[in-house]
Amino acid sequence: MKKLIFLSFLITFMCSNAQILDLLKDKVKDKTMSFAGEKVINAITTEAITTNFKDCNTTDVKSPGFGVNEKFTDLCNEKFSQTDGYILKPGFYQIKLKSFCLKAGTYAPSKGDGYIYAPLKGPKKEIIDALVKNWYNNQEIPQQKVQSLIWAVIAKSSLKNLDNESKLVAAKLLSKDQLLKLSKMGLDFIPASVMDKAKSNLLQPVQVALDAENKIRNFFSTSSSNYADLERLAMISGINPEKSDVQYGTWGLQPEGYWISYQPHGYREMEVKIYVPSTVSSVNFIPSDHVAVPANTSSQRLMLSDMLNCN
Numbered sequence: 001m002k003k004l005i006f007l008s009f010l011i012t013f014m015c016s017n018a019q020i021l022d023l024l025k026d027k028v029k030d031k032t033m034s035f036a037g038e039k040v041i042n043a044i045t046t047e048a049i050t051t052n053f054k055d056c057n058t059t060d061v062k063s064p065g066f067g068v069n070e071k072f073t074d075l076c077n078e079k080f081s082q083t084d085g086y087i088l089k090p091g092f093y094q095i096k097l098k099s100f101c102l103k104a105g106t107y108a109p110s111k112g113d114g115y116i117y118a119p120l121k122g123p124k125k126e127i128i129d130a131l132v133k134n135w136y137n138n139q140e141i142p143q144q145k146v147q148s149l150i151w152a153v154i155a156k157s158s159l160k161n162l163d164n165e166s167k168l169v170a171a172k173l174l175s176k177d178q179l180l181k182l183s184k185m186g187l188d189f190i191p192a193s194v195m196d197k198a199k200s201n202l203l204q205p206v207q208v209a210l211d212a213e214n215k216i217r218n219f220f221s222t223s224s225s226n227y228a229d230l231e232r233l234a235m236i237s238g239i240n241p242e243k244s245d246v247q248y249g250t251w252g253l254q255p256e257g258y259w260i261s262y263q264p265h266g267y268r269e270m271e272v273k274i275y276v277p278s279t280v281s282s283v284n285f286i287p288s289d290h291v292a293v294p295a296n297t298s299s300q301r302l303m304l305s306d307m308l309n310c311n
Contacts, residue, residue: 044190044198044210048124048154049102051291051301055118057253064114064249064261067092067275076310082136085286088258090278096309097287098143099270100132100150102301104233105205105212107240108267113299114246115262115292117254120303124153124185127178128303133288134173136306143268143307144227145169151234155216158186163225189218205297208236235267236298246295251275258283262292267300269309 075095080086086093101108109115120129128150135146149170152162159182162170170179190198195214199207215233224230251261251273259275270292276283287304294300 040194041198043156043187044195044214045202045206046156047122048156049120049122049128049301051102051118051121051293053116053118053293053295053297055121056116056293057255058116058246060253061116061246062251062259064247064251066251066259066261067273070275072273074310076308080306082133082286082288082306085284085289088274088276088283088285090276090280093274093276093285095272095274095287097270097272098268098305098307098309099264099292099302100143100147100305101234101267102128102150102154102291102303103209104151104154104216105209105236106298106300107236107238107296109264109294109300109302110239111248112240113244113264113294113296114248114250115264115294115302116246116250116252117260117262118291118293120289120291127153127174127182129288130175130178131173132303132305136288138172139307141169141172146173147268148227148230149173151216151230152220153182153185155213155220156185156187157217157220158188159183160186161188161217161220163220165225187217189221190214203297208298235300240296240299242296242298244295244299254283256280256283258285260290262290262302264292264302267302270302270304272304 070092072092072094075086075093078086131146131149135141145166146169149166152166159167170182174182195210199210202210212234216230219230219233249261249263251259253259257280258277261273263271263273265271272287274285286306288306290304292302292304
């Protein structure tokens with residue numbers, strides 16, 4: 001309740017400031033383009049989450065056919081804690097989990113995309129991590145609501161522009177300090193002239209991502225709450241025409257010495273296969289510590305959750 005009161009105060013304060021700013025707009029029209037200087041361009045182009053394929057270990061990999069004749073233990077009914085995860089002894093394991101998209105303006109996963117582990121990085125790492133991990137203890141919240149918030153953070157959307165239900169979800173999943181940080185990061189919809197300046201000299205996939213983020217900011221500023229519309233803005237329709245250098249189902253070596261194969265089914269579901277070699281006594285597998293990254297820059301980065309998808 002205290003967090004909800006704090007959030008209400010925070011939003012009221014932000015809206016009051018916004019009204020003051022509106023009164024000043026007429027006086028600064030002539031300075032709009034000059035204001036779109038280095039700081040503004042930097043705010044537009046700085047990624048909330050920076051995890052990318054360069055963070056992956058691409059040297060230690062095994063082909064998708066590795067372990068095909070082995071018997072896999074299903075983890076869906078095994079003991080799990082958010083502190084220790086699944087404690088795995090040497091052997092082969094599999095699990096089905098729910099996952100989230102961490103990159104707007106990209107194609108959904110396909111059978112042509114191979115994924116390898118990378119750690120979660122970026123200025124908004126703490127907030128994204130909290131949204132995904134704390135969802136486990138708030139399972140009444142629909143996955144779509146959490147994904148909406150993640151896309152809002154990825155797009156650097158202003159907290160005051162989110163619909164009331166999204167604000168309530170944020171209050172449940174984030175601490176007061178994190179809510180305060182979230183309130184300070186916001187951008188509104190950026191005019192085309194400023195976006196063009198921000199995108200100049202950037203690679204095409206980056207420009208597409210920045211355009212998607214701006215469309216997402218506009219979505220939230222118009223008080224829309226239709227998830228299907230948001231999904232269409234955040235994703236590129238169709239199948240990625242770019243061929244991946246990493247095959248679907250490729251196994252990658254984890255820093256802790258075990259192997260893992262990420263096999264997404266769309267961006268919301270992930271099948272994971274794990275091999276713990278006899279050289280490792282045991283490992284603590286915590287799904288929400290994992291970001292699965294594609295070789296293609298125009299495909300989605302996916303973050304695993306601790307929520308099972310074992311239907």
